[in-house]
Amino acid sequence: MPKSKKQHLTHLLTEYGMILVLILLGIFFSLVTLTEQRPSGKKAGLQIASIVKKRFDKDAHILITSRNLPIDQNFYDALSGSLTSAGFKHLHSVQGTPRDARAKLVELENQKIKLQVILGNQTTVDWLVFEDIKLDFPQLGSPTRIGPSPYNWPNFLKKDNLLNITNQIAVIAIIAIGMTVVIICGGIDLSVGSLIAFSAVLCCLFIQNIAGGLDANAGGMILACIAAIIITGLVGSFTGSMITAFSIPPFIVTLGVMMMASGTAYLMSGGESVYRVPDSFVWLGREASLFGIPNAVFLMMLLYSLAHIMMSRTQLGRYIYAVGGNTEAARLSGVPVKWIQLFAYTLSGLLAGLGGVVMASQLKSGAPTYGQMYELYVIAAVVVGGTSLSGGEGKIFGTLIGAFIIAVIQNGMNLMNIESYTQKVILGMVILIAVLLDKLKQKKFQTS
Amino acid sequence: MTQASAVILSCSILLLMTSGCDNTSQTAGSNNGETAEPSKSKGTIGVSLLTLKNPFFKVIGDNITAEAAKQGYKTIVLSADEDVAKQSNQVTDFIVSKVSAIVLSPCESRSIVPVIQEANAAGIPVITVDIPCNEPGVDILTQVATDNYGGGKEAGKAMIEALGEAGGKVAILHYRQAESCRLRVKGFKEVIEAHNVSASAKIDMVMELESGAAKDLGYKAAEDALQAHSDLRGVFAINDPAALGARAALEKAGKQDQVRIVGFDGQPEGKQAIKDGKIFADPIQFPDKMGIEVVKSIVAHSKGEDVEPEQLIPTSLYRQEDGLKDNSLQ
Secondary structure (H helix, E strand, O other): OHHHHHHHHHHHHHHHHHHHHHHHHHHHHHHHOEEEEOOOHHHHHHHHHHHHHHHOOOOOEEEEEEOOOHHHHHHHHHHHHHHHHOOOOEEEEEEOOHHHHHHHHHHHHHOOOOOOEEEEOOOHHHOHHHOOHHHHOHHHOOOEEEOOOOEEEEOOOOHHHHHHHHHHHHHHHHHHHHHHHHHHOOOOOOOHHHHHHHHHHHHHHHHHHOOOHHHOOHHHHHHHHHHHHHHHHHHHHHHHHHHHHHOOOHHHHHHHHHHHHHHHHHHHHOOOOEOOOOHHHHHHHHOEEEOOEEHHHHHHHHHHHHHHHHHHHOHHHHHHHHHHHOHHHHHHOOOOHHHHHHHHHHHHHHHHHHHHHHHHHHHOOEOOOOOOOHHHHHHHHHHHOOOOOOOOOOOHHHHHHHHHHHHHHHHHHHHHOOOHHHHHHHHHHHHHHHHHHHHHHHHHHHHO | OHHHHHHHHHHHHHHHHHHOOOOOOOOOOOOOOOOOOOOOOOOEEEEEEOOOOOHHHHHHHHHHHHHHHHHOOEEEEEEOOOOHHHHHHHHHHHHHOOOOEEEEOOOOOOOOHHHHHHHHHOOOOEEEEOOOOOOOOOOOOEEEEEOHHHHHHHHHHHHHHHHHHHOEEEEEEEOOOOHHHHHHHHHHHHHHHHHHHHOOOOEEEEEEEEOOOOHHHHHHHHHHHHHHOOOEEEEEEOOHHHHHHHHHHHHHHOOOOOOEEEOOEOOHHHHHHHHOOOOOEEEEOOHHHHHHHHHHHHHHHHOOOOOOOEEEEOOEEEOHHHHHHOOOOO
16 A cells, blocks of 8 residues: 555656646745735725824824826825825825925925824835935924835735746747647757747838838738748748758758848848837737736637647647657558648747747837747756657646746746846756656656 | 655755845845834845846946945846846846836847836836937936947047057957947047147058957957058957957967057956056946946935936046056956
């Protein structure tokens, strides 16, 4: 019995080891980024109002501070509304920058007002202009400063940050789908990083020169994106046909295409970024229209679901595994090996094109410098996700987990203030550990 | 299987170890009192620099950290590795962690616009350092940079000093992509042209070659310049690596005594070359001052004082005698 239990654990660790690593990383980063947070918005306003009601008289002079921003308006409305209805008579307010606050303090001093309390949200209460009030404005008295009460919560686990991580990884994760298929098929595609730049430049050039530049409408922009994706897909087909028709190793062909695509991106853009695109172009990369999920993330989830179905439920998927597992056996059993390989590289090209369009949208411009070294991050995501570089083995959702592991490590290290050099070392180590796990898994299959 | 679990364990241990390195973003949150006083630390400054490979930016980052610590701020200094997408991710990480200010040296001044707008919408002040962002639609508190135009003028004066009354042919090793280098060359040319009006022997700017702001391409460009003009007398290189590349080419051609070099920057390697007489002089930049000015601007903003939208740090001319007095050199 104990042995089977141990075997069970082994199975769990090897099969789902990467999920475990992701969860461990999540827990770890949550613990170390535990930081003092302050509530904001309406909640903060009401909280401060209740403190003021308890501690101060109705005729105390109160200064309410907030920034002149839409995100601060709820705070201001809740606080001043609540205090006005409670019968506080002398409410002063300033909505703006620290400079406006200083001007307001000067104004209050001229009116010979003795200020009892200054209220502010998580940002304004810390403004240095209120710090030296006793020195700078002695006439105002020594007002107390009250801000929202702090509570402890990890920066890592904030909803904004989790969405931020997913949005950051969207481009790499989308391209990694194509890379997973190519690697399962027994190949490799080094050109995807350059194809990001190629597609981003192409897409922005189409919008700028054909769809009407800054005045382009949604239809024009969608057509420009689709055209860029299809052309990048054709580059993928070219790669695939070179590999299948002339039996050149994929490493060499994609290396050549990588240089060609990058050079072409520089030529087309003249080495500069292409930026005359409408503001609404950022819809795909930066906005969220469904339940607050960023559009790029939604697209990524959709593509992963489709790819999962393709790889696990269709004949095409089984053929891809067959070609990667044993090409000769697959050919002899009637699998159209060359067509499958061509399909894999075309898919990789199309998805790299899509990744480029998403990146262009995120950055509202297309530049030939985009996507440098991305092929390596994409390959790392695939390998960390448990796909074997020798082909025939791997799971689509494993790649998604791999991409998340990389994104979580990068984001967590940024939040923890680990310097860039150390970040690289750690990322490299994680990739090595992932490959080590993969090896252990294979060993287990061989011995059992 | 103990092996697999050992691997996972060691992975988390590694991460735990690194967390001990410089984990300054944490605050000891023991303040649970009902009356919420302002927190002890004044907040965090998020810094994303073009690269940390170049010592110039490392000095900027270190000085921001040191000055911020004096003023009661914490810092996070990251390298964008010249990748604008990476920089954009770093800035969104800063926005999520609600930093007090964001300091940037943009990798690409146009592609960084959307993310600066995001910071503007979150009400976080944005400051550029060394590389400005002059695009419309962004709100930048202040842009701190070297006075490259003034520095170029100083380089021009140094060249006149180097060539003396004799004048002669001069080649410029350019790096046109960078606005800063265009300003340097503009200042340089103006001084030389003004000198030529009254001088007995003119200084003739015969060539402008692309140097890539790097040693290898600077070397090639200087070789080409010597092929075209064997009587070349001076080289103005827009930064130290290009100047050092040019020096190597001169030494190879045996013309190091005929041609004088004026560089720019004042990196340690460049200063050493000036001390050894390999480069005539450099207008040197002050990345340390830039870092300090950045933090001062953040503090002034928070105090409600006026902050100039543009702060140019003047260069100063560094000659061989400065090098001989410099204790930081060998």
